[in-house]
Structure formats: structure tokens, C-alpha cells
Amino acid sequence: MKIPFLIAFAFVVFPTLLPAADDPLELGPFGIGSCHVRGRNAGDSKTWIPQMREIGLRYLRSGGTGWSMVQPEKERFDFKELDEQLDYFSQQGILTGGLLLGNPGWNTADAPGSLPVNNLAGWSEYVSEIVKHTRGRVKWWEVWNEPPNFTGRDQTPADYAKIVISAYDAAKAADPACRVGLAAKSSHVQYLEAVIEAGAKDHFDYITLHPYEILDGIADDAGTEAVFMNIVPVVRKMLAAKNPAKKDVPILFTELGCDAEKKGADVQANVLVKAYAMGIAQGVSCIHWFEGMDGDSGPMGLIDASGKPRPSYTALAQMIRHLGQKPGYLGWVLMNGKNPAFAFQGAAGPVLVAWTSRKTRDEIRFSKPVGFVNPRTGQETRADKLTLTSAPVLVLGVPEDLLKQAASNKNKPLPWGGDYREEKSVSVTIGERQVEKGLHTFAGDSVAQAVVAYGGPARSGNVPGGNVFVVDPGFLSYTATPVPIEITAVVRRNEANDNAGFKLVYESTSGLKTAASGWYTVPDNEKWHTVKWQLDDARFVNYWGYNFALESDGPKYGGYYLQSVTVTKR
Known part of the structure; x- marks a missing residue:
């Protein structure tokens, strides 16, 4: 023919x-x-x-x-x-x-x-x-x-x-x-x-x-x-x-x-x-x-x-x-237990695509010399170790031990600082070092430096991104029947005792929605105050990239400190 x-x-x-x-x-x-x-x-x-x-x-x-x-x-x-x-x-x-x-x-x-x-x-x-x-x-x-x-x-x-x-x-x-x-x-x-x-x-x-x-x-x-x-x-x-x-x-x-x-x-x-x-x-x-x-x-x-x-x-x-x-997906591994890497059957053999998930550097050692490709330049090098950054690298000649690990993880969800699938609650605690246990601020702890107030850890409520939260998808994402949850925040006005407050906006069955309780005014700066919301129609899918936020009407109402936020399945 x-x-x-x-x-x-x-x-x-x-x-x-x-x-x-x-x-x-x-x-x-x-x-x-x-x-x-x-x-x-x-x-x-x-x-x-x-x-x-x-x-x-x-x-x-x-x-x-x-x-x-x-x-x-x-x-x-x-x-x-x-x-x-x-x-x-x-x-x-x-x-x-x-x-x-x-x-x-x-x-x-x-x-x-x-x-x-x-x-x-x-x-x-x-x-x-x-x-x-x-x-x-x-x-x-x-x-x-x-x-x-x-x-x-x-x-x-x-x-x-x-x-x-x-x-x-x-x-x-x-x-x-x-x-x-x-x-x-x-x-x-x-x-x-x-x-x-x-x-x-x-x-x-x-x-x-x-x-x-x-x-x-x-x-x-x-x-x-x-x-x-x-x-x-x-x-x-x-x-x-x-x-x-x-x-x-x-x-x-x-x-x-x-x-x-x-x-x-x-x-x-x-x-x-x-x-x-x-x-x-x-x-x-x-x-x-x-x-x-x-x-x-x-x-x-x-x-x-x-x-x-x-x-x-x-x-x-x-x-x-x-x-x-048309690459074949082989699975994922966490390099040094924390850096995501995805393995594929490529055009000439297995390829690993790896990076650090935040703006960090980490030395990765391999069991044998491998090839490294910088995707931005096409430059290729060869060694048995690599300083990994948030800029991804392609690894060629992937060692068999890594491929076996990847295959064993293929059908598992990628963890985010732990496995929260069976947990009843997740939380984030603000301090000189932010502690995220299945609950994360939108931009992570790089969004701003923590503010230490009243002799204890807290973050200013008007820090961009610090009032926007994402739960671990393993803990809670789409369910046909919404899971009732409670969101708790511990807050306090700033030293100047400025009038401050916010409303809870969250992903519901109909999209983003303001909680029925409406605006919450932080009472004073004499002590820490706990505010709670009971939600029966939350449906977390991250369609804007986050699940809920504490929204203030402009910076002048953000004069409060946020100590912790917790999400609990009721």
C-alpha cells in the first residue's frame, strides 16, 4: 500500500x-x-x-x-x-x-x-x-x-x-x-x-x-x-x-x-x-x-x-x-521522606521528576550514578548525588530501589505531612514556628513571619494568605452527603485594641458561602477568645485552591491575632 x-x-x-x-x-x-x-x-x-x-x-x-x-x-x-x-x-x-x-x-x-x-x-x-x-x-x-x-x-x-x-x-x-x-x-x-x-x-x-x-x-x-x-x-x-x-x-x-x-x-x-x-x-x-x-x-x-x-x-x-x-505512570516516592518525585516509563527508560515542595534545598543521594536534566535549559549532568530545590529536575537511569518504592505507592494518595484519613480533627497552631497537623494556611508558613503577642504565639489576622485555609484532602474532600464539621478559631484583638472582626467563608454544596452566623467581632484584647462554627453543608473541593477563609472588610478590621484554627468532624 x-x-x-x-x-x-x-x-x-x-x-x-x-x-x-x-x-x-x-x-x-x-x-x-x-x-x-x-x-x-x-x-x-x-x-x-x-x-x-x-x-x-x-x-x-x-x-x-x-x-x-x-x-x-x-x-x-x-x-x-x-x-x-x-x-x-x-x-x-x-x-x-x-x-x-x-x-x-x-x-x-x-x-x-x-x-x-x-x-x-x-x-x-x-x-x-x-x-x-x-x-x-x-x-x-x-x-x-x-x-x-x-x-x-x-x-x-x-x-x-x-x-x-x-x-x-x-x-x-x-x-x-x-x-x-x-x-x-x-x-x-x-x-x-x-x-x-x-x-x-x-x-x-x-x-x-x-x-x-x-x-x-x-x-x-x-x-x-x-x-x-x-x-x-x-x-x-x-x-x-x-x-x-x-x-x-x-x-x-x-x-x-x-x-x-x-x-x-x-x-x-x-x-x-x-x-x-x-x-x-x-x-x-x-x-x-x-x-x-x-x-x-x-x-x-x-x-x-x-x-x-x-x-x-x-x-x-x-x-x-x-x-x-504517551508516558506510563509508575508511581511516586518521597525523596529523603519529604520531597515529591514521580516516576514514569519514558521514551528511553524510566524517568523520575523530582523537586522540593517548598523553597528549600536538600541533598539527595542515589545508589548509583544517574543522569540529571535541567528542564529549563536542557543541560544534562551525571552524578550519584544532587542538591534538590523547588526547581524540578528529570532523573534518568533511575535506580531499581526507587522504582520499587514508586510502584508500591502508585495507588496511594500523596501525603501532606502525614496521613489524616482516619483523624477526627486537623489543626494549625501559629507561633514562631507554625505547626500544621492536617490544616494549612494557603501560602504555608512562608506567607509571613509569625507575630508573638501577649507573651504567646499568634499571627496577625491581616497577614495576606494567613487567613486562608486548606484541609488535608485525605481528611476531608468531596462526599455525596456532606460531613458535619465544626471550625474553631482562637483570636484576640491587637495591642491597640482596634475594632476587628471577620466572617467565615467556606466551600459549601453550592460553592463559596458565608456562614449563617455572619460577622464576628473580636470582643477585646484582654484575653484569647474562641469562636466556633457548626457547618452541615461543607463540601471541600478546592475549586479556588482553598477550603475556607476568615474574611475581613479591608485591612482596618484585620487588627487581631490568630493563635490556632481547628476543624473537627462532628
Whole structure:
């Protein structure tokens, strides 16, 4: 059988770019995405796709598939630009999915950007026509972009469910082999749950999330690896409870990224490596890094607006080179009992991706000389020891003893300073040295130095991040029936006896919610005061990266000291 010239040429020049032979429309974990101005048509794509192709990226989130882009007028579909773009992707060895979204100007009953529930017949026709037109070229169809974002002010999960059901039925009729994705912003599991309960049950083939906020904790070296590793398990627990037939569907992160200016270019590269390592480890089918090239969303790209590569570009190239297009996850180990490392069957053998979980340094010794790769530069060295930092390193030629440890841990949750699965309570005690026993401040004890007041340990209540808390996921995360809990805080006004107070905001079954007791005013500075909240509807999923916070109305009400916080299962 003759191989078409274009395919043969691609195989010779870019052998790593061809899709797997078993199913050319299936995904691998290393994906890429773009903002609007980098993905409207072939002209936009040509400004950056070649550089993505050069490092082995071949899975793109979407091209220009929006409703208004392919149906500019009510009576007319126009696929010319989309066809040109899809032809270009094919020439480049790029597999793309599609986004079903938008509300064209001619459908004026709803405000722009809102869910077109006023015209489900028109929405269904759009979905049917675009899926039919792209059959065999596009398989993965994501319904909307991170709802409830970009929906109408008063639109509900039930409105999104209508859009999903209509899209699913139309897409499956046009192409039974296509896949339809149910979406949510951040890691908003409560929203997904509400959409399923509103009627979307069984009307999806995969889930998409954009867990930027959880990744922020990793970028800040807050030690929140266990929280990131819990994203997929939480979704699967929800699906098992609300839609068992879909509990094992693929989960994709169709956007995930890091601002190269706010966090720094090296940090962006570091967090990229960690995101892919931990994403693959927990079973994410594909991570579409946001984004390939800077566009209308700020400095998020692997390359800047002029095409200059950032360290993250090199880092992703090294990940693909050494792990291969479809790495096999082998398990995790804690180096020296505390530093996370994830083992994979890579392109040429086992690869270990390791780092320290906070801004520390630790000397790691191996039982034999191994290879070390700096992902940000591609530099390779060889030795039997390494000074490990929060900047991840790829370890090649992994000793067998480490691989055995990794395999034994593969199906266990990553610990966070201990195993709290069977504990009745978790706590954090503030002092010259913060003691976290299953309860953590959002930014860890690096958020600020402890404040010693009244002869005892405490922290100022207005320290940024010091009033935001995360429980160990093993202690409490999603349950179909909420576990009743009590939260206790020990507080005291500052030396000036300033009027101070706060309210408890927590993750509930319906999302973030203020506790019914409302505002709490710290009585005085004569003694320590204990305040308690009894919660019956807490549902901790970390969709903003934390579980609860003590919120003050501006700095002037943060004039109090926080001695300890405890969460107890009632």
C-alpha cells in the first residue's frame, strides 16, 4: 500500500509528530491551547504553531469553531476559514479538538456571551452542521468555555444543562464516534454536580477543567502538591455519586498556565513541569497548556509575542523528549521522606521528576550514578548525588530501589505531612514556628513571619494568605452527603485594641458561602477568645485552591491575632 507523499514526508521529517497508529484521533497528555487572537484562522495559527511542532506538541485544544465564526448569518454557514485552518493543522501533524460556544449577533434575544437557551433549535443546527462537516478531522468537542464564566448574569446550571443536552444529541446524530465534553471553570466540581442533577446526566463523554487557582499554590511553592493531586479523585468521587455510568470518563485540563511576568519566567517553567508530572500521575488525559504564544491574555505563552522562547518552551520540549508522547505512570516516592518525585516509563527508560515542595534545598543521594536534566535549559549532568530545590529536575537511569518504592505507592494518595484519613480533627497552631497537623494556611508558613503577642504565639489576622485555609484532602474532600464539621478559631484583638472582626467563608454544596452566623467581632484584647462554627453543608473541593477563609472588610478590621484554627468532624 502506498503512503501518501505528505504523510511520508511528515514521518521522515517529524517522526514524533504523527498520531498513534491505533487511533489517530486519540489524545496524549502534552497539549497546547491559544487565546482568541491566536486561533481564529490559519493566518493566526501560522504565527506560532510551527514552533510548537518543533518540540513535539501535536494536540491542540481548538481552532476557530465558534458559532458566529461558522454561521455569520442566520441562513448561511461558512466553513471556508475553518477548512483552511484544519488543512493547515493536518499539514503540520496537529490534532485539534473543537469548542462549541458563542451566541451570534443575529441571535439578539440574549446578551452577547450568554448561553443561547432562547434558541435551542438554532444551537442544535450549529452543532449538527459543524460536527458533520468536520467528521473524521475533529473528535473532541467541548461545550462552552469554563462555565459559569461567559454565561448570562442570571443563567443557572440548568440553562447550561439545556445547552449540553442539545449539543450532545445533535453531535452524536452527526457523528456517533465524536466525544462531547462537559465543562466548568477552575475546578468547580459543585457546578458540574449541579449541571448533572439539572439533566445533563449521561450527556457527556469527558470532563474539562481549568484549575489555575490550584496551580497557583504550586507556583508559590506552598507545599500544596497533595491538593493538586486530588483534582481528578474529587471529580471521580462526584461522578460515582451522581452519574456512575460516567465515573471513568476522561478528564482534560483544557486550560492551565502561569503568568511569566507576575510569577517569573523560571517559575513558569518550573510549574509547567510540575503540572504535567502531577497531571499525568493522577490520570489527566490531556493538559492543554495556556498558551503557546502571547496574545490577548497577557504573558502566558511558551513564546512571547515576538516569537522568542521562554524557559517554559524548553522545559516542555524536555518533558516530551524524555517522557515520550504517551508516558506510563509508575508511581511516586518521597525523596529523603519529604520531597515529591514521580516516576514514569519514558521514551528511553524510566524517568523520575523530582523537586522540593517548598523553597528549600536538600541533598539527595542515589545508589548509583544517574543522569540529571535541567528542564529549563536542557543541560544534562551525571552524578550519584544532587542538591534538590523547588526547581524540578528529570532523573534518568533511575535506580531499581526507587522504582520499587514508586510502584508500591502508585495507588496511594500523596501525603501532606502525614496521613489524616482516619483523624477526627486537623489543626494549625501559629507561633514562631507554625505547626500544621492536617490544616494549612494557603501560602504555608512562608506567607509571613509569625507575630508573638501577649507573651504567646499568634499571627496577625491581616497577614495576606494567613487567613486562608486548606484541609488535608485525605481528611476531608468531596462526599455525596456532606460531613458535619465544626471550625474553631482562637483570636484576640491587637495591642491597640482596634475594632476587628471577620466572617467565615467556606466551600459549601453550592460553592463559596458565608456562614449563617455572619460577622464576628473580636470582643477585646484582654484575653484569647474562641469562636466556633457548626457547618452541615461543607463540601471541600478546592475549586479556588482553598477550603475556607476568615474574611475581613479591608485591612482596618484585620487588627487581631490568630493563635490556632481547628476543624473537627462532628
